[in-house]
Amino acid sequence: MVPWVGRPRPGAPWGIPSRRVELTRVTALPVTDAEWAGDGFVLSPGGDALGLALSARRLAVLQAGEAWPPERSLELPRTAQLVALHPSLKSAAVLGPGRIEMVGLGTDGGTAGTTARTWTRPTQAIGFDSTGQGLWTSDVVDGRASVQLVDARTLSDVDGMDTSRDAPLGEDDVDGLHEWMPHPSLPVMGAALSCGQDGTWLTFLERGATGLVRGAEVASADAPFYPAGFFPDGASFIGVGGTWVRRWSYPEGTMAAEFILPEQGTLATGYTGLVTARAVLVAVEDLLAVGEWYLLQLDPVTLRPVCAWELPLSTEAVTSLHLLPGGFILSPEDGQLWRLPEEVLAPEPASAR
Numbered sequence: 001m002v003p004w005v006g007r008p009r010p011g012a013p014w015g016i017p018s019r020r021v022e023l024t025r026v027t028a029l030p031v032t033d034a035e036w037a038g039d040g041f042v043l044s045p046g047g048d049a050l051g052l053a054l055s056a057r058r059l060a061v062l063q064a065g066e067a068w069p070p071e072r073s074l075e076l077p078r079t080a081q082l083v084a085l086h087p088s089l090k091s092a093a094v095l096g097p098g099r100i101e102m103v104g105l106g107t108d109g110g111t112a113g114t115t116a117r118t119w120t121r122p123t124q125a126i127g128f129d130s131t132g133q134g135l136w137t138s139d140v141v142d143g144r145a146s147v148q149l150v151d152a153r154t155l156s157d158v159d160g161m162d163t164s165r166d167a168p169l170g171e172d173d174v175d176g177l178h179e180w181m182p183h184p185s186l187p188v189m190g191a192a193l194s195c196g197q198d199g200t201w202l203t204f205l206e207r208g209a210t211g212l213v214r215g216a217e218v219a220s221a222d223a224p225f226y227p228a229g230f231f232p233d234g235a236s237f238i239g240v241g242g243t244w245v246r247r248w249s250y251p252e253g254t255m256a257a258e259f260i261l262p263e264q265g266t267l268a269t270g271y272t273g274l275v276t277a278r279a280v281l282v283a284v285e286d287l288l289a290v291g292e293w294y295l296l297q298l299d300p301v302t303l304r305p306v307c308a309w310e311l312p313l314s315t316e317a318v319t320s321l322h323l324l325p326g327g328f329i330l331s332p333e334d335g336q337l338w339r340l341p342e343e344v345l346a347p348e349p350a351s352a353r
Helices: none
Strands: 018-020 024-028 041-043 049-053 058-063 072-075 082-085 091-096 099-104 116-118 123-128 134-141 144-151 157-162 177-182 188-194 200-207 212-220 225-230 236-241 244-249 255-260 265-267 273-275 280-286 292-298 305-314 322-324 328-331 336-339
Touching: 041 082, 041 322, 049 082, 058 082, 072 099, 082 123, 091 123, 123 177, 134 177, 134 188, 144 188, 144 200, 177 225, 188 225, 200 225, 212 236, 225 273, 236 273, 244 280, 273 322, 280 322
Parallel strands: 018 305
Antiparallel strands: 024 336, 041 049, 049 058, 058 072, 082 091, 091 099, 099 116, 123 134, 134 144, 144 157, 177 188, 188 200, 200 212, 225 236, 236 244, 244 255, 265 280, 273 280, 280 292, 292 305, 322 328, 328 336
């Protein structure tokens, strides 16, 4: 059966069993307006940690289950514009005007700050793959989205290629959001370009012996979606759109399951989702009832709804949510951070119910 957390809520929204979640508040973060911080966080290539902006120059690295404040943090250059957290959680790549460099500890244990290079390409996003050996950058060349792979140890170029050949870009400018979805064990990166209501294009690239190898492409030409992440075995991945959640196989890129959101609700702005071995969690705002937030728990294979976890958060007070690695929930408007209970992150498998 579905485990109980806190008090039960009468009724079953959307016909799905409902349970109340007791969140653990971690802290009210001083979310900054630092250019590199986005909504106040930087994702790690793994699924159990994230970087949080404590100030315009400091990135705190918080792991699942870790107490606040975290023991590990990185000081960034004053000119930081984009930041990528290394999977070791000991260093970060920082892009600033005309320069890209590593800060913290290097991949060999030495000081990473000695590794730097000139960088003049217009860049929209940077990120490490899960192996930590490749640093990926995304930009636009001649009106096309393009990915460049850089060796994480030397910061020298590996190879580059077009990643979204059919994306509706302008002649020489960018009108899209560049996002990453690293494979959990292979030197493979999913490069996504979301162009608002024109849709999202997700292309897989692998670091081969002689350069980048282009794999499957998943496209949603009529609506945007967020690449929520791979399952731990790397055999499939999840995308979350405004009205649906889909699972695709990897490396084929074939859709294997779909959940259509009930008309009575809507997914949170940003379409974030959290993927674990036993569940897919998506944030849903109840528009018609009491104005509360829910986490819809979906079966990882079929994407059928299992439970609607009621969050003790009002949609009037919290207007958007981010589900983050490690089971954290962040309210970007006021910087509040909560931790989900283990019952939600690792529910009983379907076979035990």
